[in-house]
Amino acid sequence: MLGSKIEIKDEFWKRYIDLIMTEMIPFQWNVLNDLEDIKIDKERDDANIPSEKSHAIENFKIAAGRTEGHHYGWLFQDSDVYKWLESAANVYKITKDDKLNDMMNEVVELIEEAQEDDGYLSTFYQIDAPELKFRKLYESHELYCAGHLMEAAVAHYQATGDERLINVVKKFVECIQNHFGSEKGKIKGADGHQEIELALVKLYEVTKDESYLKLSEWFLEIRGQDPDFYKKQLEENDDLGIDDKKPFQVNTVYHQAHKPVIEQTEAVGHAVRLVYMAAAMADVAYYTKNDKLFKASKRIWKNIVKKRLYITGGVGSTVHGEAFTFDYDLPNDTMYCETCAAIGLMFFAKAMMKNEVDAEYAHVMERALYNSVISGMALDGKHFFYVNPLEVNSESSQKDPGKSHVKSTRPSWFGCACCPPNIARTLTSLEKYLYSEKDDALYVNLFMDHSGTVPFNNQEVEVEQKVSFDDEGSLVLKVEAPNTLTLGIRVPTWAENLSIKQTGSDVDYEVVDGYAMVLVEETLTLKITFDVPVIMHQAHPRVRDDLGKVALQRGPFVYCMEETDNESDLHLMRLKDHIRAEKVSDSVLGSHVALKALGEKRVIDEEWNNALYRNYKEPVYEEKDLTFIPYHLWANRSVGEMMVWVVKK
């Protein structure tokens, strides 16, 4: 398959992409090579950080026999290297920077060298526990890391044309095929952390080798067939005396291995695992025409978007297991909403689009991207949220252990480094999310300035967008196709009075499945205009934590109040009316649209000085102007309170 060749020119997104190129990639390189100390702020970082160094490259050097020593870090430390490589390849595709290519080559050679003759590659097990290879799948992350290696290989190949990593991966897959499968004597289970499933589809897309697709399907289908699979592996190790860890009951719901995936109806367990799995289900369903798999992925999708999705596009209602909980349980200040989970939700949406046309997939993808995903990264490119709360009170974060995971400021790099490199690889490959193809139509899903070509019907279509939604919304969309094509332009839920014009005259269009369908005959330049009103959302009344509250949105951006603009005690404020958008420029936040509104703040009268409780008196409020900023910009100026859902008078 041909990839998109698109240059993102959007000021908003360039800012992020530049930060990744200039700050993250070099910094992470230094970290992986232990050239940079990982600064761990005990007050701010998670307690379960294994170390103050990465050792990730060193692990590969030991596995390759270049140096000696023990593995160090998480079981999935290798994936840091692979994710870096994927991001670096994405950046190289843009910059063609020789120095970056040298760095990538260094890593590629090291990976080649570290791979064993039979194709196996996982530095922890190679170095310190060869007897346990593929024998502790509930936690080993061997296939998870293999998946990230595949994604890196595909990105590297697409950026450089170099097939070396693809060959490493092919050899690794052979090794996996030799060990896993329905044949007698082979392992009948999948990795505890889904990832290889979606990566194998990417590998298939590049190589067209159907065995990769089959292997992915097999991993999806074997999952949960025997809910005791992980436990049995542990017991077997115990029987053989090769593992000193006592067998225990594995929480199979956490791994979505409690029942076969095609029987699963709800989003449960670890949120990242769930969305990665569901993305693979939809991907595989599309290519293999596996309808049961598609139906199951759609049930899970609907369960998320109708009952378990935060307005910011975040998922994962609890820190315990970083997991989904139950329908309408969406607490704003104790949730997890991991950056990686929002990214995984984008993968899931993108995979669903392959199967059917429904603008809801792109709506949700956009919601996640513009809010929960980019909230994960500070405007300095050096600090990152894993947890993206919708409400923060810094005293609670510091003094309530139940909220200690909810930070009111982005910690510096690392510890468990999953989220930052995930942001890096996603934001450097945005071109993959802009368009989709289905049933002989080309669909426009996201709106940002860019130009380039997208594959369609095995040909290339030239596209260009010039977007603005600061004042009135407008989108200039240029399409040049070798043949006639049907274009579906997503009608955002946040746009009103959409009009499509071509050289001054109205274009007739019909909205089908949320897309404005327009016929393109070779070349077409559309000028699309729309209003961008402020939307006041309310949540389903069963969402206890949002009752009586509203959340504001304008364009794709969800808004929040911060203490720095509104004083402390945000919970005492309530929104009245007169909400207006105002373009502002801030030395830290840059140019953005803020929302101003008329509100009220509850008065704490003097009688309260000496009382915790008193007989009821009608509360007194005083008028107060309220300021809202786009959610993703929060926590860039000062430490303080933040709140998305605000009481509505």
Place this chain on the structure above:
Amino acid sequence: MLGSKIEIKDEFWKRYIDLIMTEMIPFQWNVLNDLEDIKIDKERDDANIPSEKSHAIENFKIAAGRTEGHHYGWLFQDSDVYKWLESAANVYKITKDDKLNDMMNEVVELIEEAQEDDGYLSTFYQIDAPELKFRKLYESHELYCAGHLMEAAVAHYQATGDERLINVVKKFVECIQNHFGSEKGKIKGADGHQEIELALVKLYEVTKDESYLKLSEWFLEIRGQDPDFYKKQLEENDDLGIDDKKPFQVNTVYHQAHKPVIEQTEAVGHAVRLVYMAAAMADVAYYTKNDKLFKASKRIWKNIVKKRLYITGGVGSTVHGEAFTFDYDLPNDTMYCETCAAIGLMFFAKAMMKNEVDAEYAHVMERALYNSVISGMALDGKHFFYVNPLEVNSESSQKDPGKSHVKSTRPSWFGCACCPPNIARTLTSLEKYLYSEKDDALYVNLFMDHSGTVPFNNQEVEVEQKVSFDDEGSLVLKVEAPNTLTLGIRVPTWAENLSIKQTGSDVDYEVVDGYAMVLVEETLTLKITFDVPVIMHQAHPRVRDDLGKVALQRGPFVYCMEETDNESDLHLMRLKDHIRAEKVSDSVLGSHVALKALGEKRVIDEEWNNALYRNYKEPVYEEKDLTFIPYHLWANRSVGEMMVWVVKK
């Protein structure tokens, strides 16, 4: 000091006391002797239960050399036996039941036998770790158990006149005095769990031996002098190679050992430890006239009642460390509010009363007793809450791990058995909380039917109460004193239009520090009448979780709504007006006063069937009658939602 000789005749309290006599004491006896299996419901009980048997008596038998084996259970398993003995003695004081006396004698003999020659007594360390005696104070509970033994000894002596246990305790204190103290070579630290401090005061009150008082004061004063004390003990054990546990940073705030107690200004750390410590501080301050200690205890008291106390009298805002958090942080559905902590708050209030006259102490004591304490016990006497929430939604308890400690039904006995026996010993000694003496006045603190004598000015005063607050409130109070005395009758915050009459004519009284002061010349029968209105409380606006909500109270009882009376989705309901008290009789709950009110319930319209969020629409409510029951009665009929703080329209 002479003790009270009072018979509680109150129907309300007799029900509880009878349950303790007929159900708890015999049942717990069987449990302690492993004659009864501890039924552990994995779904409902805490996960950290060490075993399915008690082994507590068996531990003593092993220590006494009667049998052989290892210690089993918690490090503080001995205290189960002591608390049982204290409750049994309290009951024996009422019943003089021979069989109970035989059981007590059996235990007393066993304890005598288990005690070592040097006075030491702690079965775990005697049996399995003699080399670690007094060397792991942060967790050993040796002095904690010693404290409970002292309390049992005092109760047993007061009930039987038998001094055997007092002698055991005297010998144990000598042992402690030999090991702890400011002299060179002695241990300079206190137990990780405060208890011996308050127990030593009780021992002093009975024996008048001032060295017990001094030892208590020393334990209080040494606490926190060296915040590294516990850590250093662990390091020393490590150096000596006598402990296989690696030294680690002890959270000294949890143990209130982060700074000297006289410098402490806030209620922090484990809630039970804090209130036990503060009770001892106030007790010791009174007897030793240690003003610094009193001032510190008062600061802690004020911090609790003005900023960290639930309306139910519960304390401990977080399950993490079962601890206090910070000012105004009073979440209703994630807190701990341990039954034992509410009991400890009663101890604290009682000790404060010795130091100064202020009805606030009795107000809070009553609030804890009538709500959070008795909420701990089911009406069958066989099921117990450790955690007493103010809001429960059973789906959250089951599916949100962050709320798994909040049960929507009382688990059956045990696991960690601290709370049930604590309820037993407290409710069988209520006479100790009724009256207090200060500055030549006798104060009446609690109101319940009883008759008997209380000590006053080293003489006995005959007292009798006959109380009702079902309809109009009334209290007939009879006092017969050998000499003229000043009587202070607490004016409850929940009573209105109090009038005091003697044989038909009004009695003049002045309210001083919350007490109506009346002069008694030998014999006096007062008829006190008052209104018992429904009080609608609001919480300080900084209590985020109670904002816009009210809590109802009538008499000493805080009220709650239960699903069984009001349908599900309690959070969708709000209170309007027309609140009225209604005496009702229920087959399970018995006779009680319910509150009925006019309310509203938010309508979930059909449009919500397919949406999680939508553009704001003015919410629609329909009228709904609401029913409230006394909080302590909740969860006796069916599993379902419960809510104390209700939205006020």
